[in-house]
Amino acid sequence: MMAILFALFIGLAIGSFLNVLIVRIPKGENIAFPPSHCPKCSNALKWWHNIPLISWILLQGKCAYCKSPISKIYPVTELLTGLVFAVLAMKLGLGAEWFVTGLIFSLLLALSIIDFEYYAVPDSLNFTALGLALLLPLILWGWDWATGDLKTLSFYKNELIRSFKDGAIMAAAFFILGFIVKKAIKKDALGEADIIIAATMGALLGLPLALIAIYIAAILAIVPAFAAREHMVPFVPFLAMGTWVAYLFGDTFMKWWSLLYA
Template identity: 35%
Template sequence: MDYLALFVLGCILGSFYNVLIYRLPRGKSIVKPPSHCPACGSKIRWYDNIPLISYIVLRGRCRSCSASISIRYPLVELSSGLLAILSYAKWGFSFEALVMFVFFSLLLVLSLIDWDTFLLPDSLNLGGLAFGLITSLFRTDFSFLDSLAGALVGAVPFFLIYTFYVKVRKMEGLGFGDVKLMAFIGSVTGIWGVLYAVLLGSIFGLLYALPIIFKNRNLSFAVPYGPFLSLGCFVGTVFHEHLRVIFLP
């Protein structure tokens, strides 16, 4: 029952995450207007807005205009539900579990926004950084100094890379949002989280990019780095005990 309750709660929050993903980069209010179909503008009734279930009942289409509803919506809800279960299973009923669930949720939202728009909103990045620093004061597995050190180790190298590309090469090698994202990641997971984000994130990014490179036979394409940094940190944090043996045998 604990897992079921957490899954339901996570799915409900996932429905809100969909609102953030769609509205934040467009500069729209996340409070009003109420949820509506982007195709016809019809208000979505509460019984058509039940996480996962409504999508299945409506067969992925708007009740009013029959426009297709992106599969992403139920997938985000499902992901949020699974993140709630994962956080509880790994960290138990604890403050740390709550922190990690919020952390993973923010990474999910930031990743999808970055994937769509190549933007990482300051409201989430800097809000996440503040969240990491403040919650470190109350965690038993992590200190404020760990949080501060992680934020600096995450942000400073990326800031130097960003500055080099902008000042020397007159182009953006990476976005300044990635600098803030790394500070956020480090504030919650410390230096290890930063290392996982960079190392594993680079591997995941390369695996994604290689087929595109071979297909197009050139390097003239842009890939958002945020989703891969987030995925690398997520995998490293969840499997830290196993991966640490690899890096420190």
């Protein structure tokens, strides 16, 4: 219970930093300077204006200086990130796998919100998520070595090869799919950002689970895609949700899969 609470607080803090990334990166601003300030009146925030979730509630969603409303996106991002880290702690316990996987899903969340607001995804965050997913077996090897829980070296080596292989397969599949769809409907359907996320999904989930995640994403996207008609529907949030569901319930999905092919 303490571990899950700890994970929740870590997640809330990381969510608070994600808000900085979400607001500043699409505008091309520095993420470290200047310190947090109100976008309306530019007054610098005091530390007690900056406590994840709590400050937003205490300030009743308004700037402490000029009383202009603060977007609900901020507390929502913090809460979702907190929940991601808490749920992952239940599944994985605390450790390197929990933390790095939490970071990957935090980045996918940030990419989702940015895609939703700007219809564009910054490569910097996207490639960071991919790098973490690809190198996770290497990070785990370091962690297990440091904590004295080292498995056989071939375990980490095989996992590393698998993450690169499945990442490459998913990227290639999305690239080809995007090419075919573009020829068919004469419109860009899958962007470069989607291809990078597909690679992250392959590396993190492995095959065939990554395909199940795409399937879930497509099903979730059907209704909004029809509702929006010719408007663009950002696909990244659905890919992120599909990845999350597949990651949490992967064991169940794989059991069904093996029953089908038994």
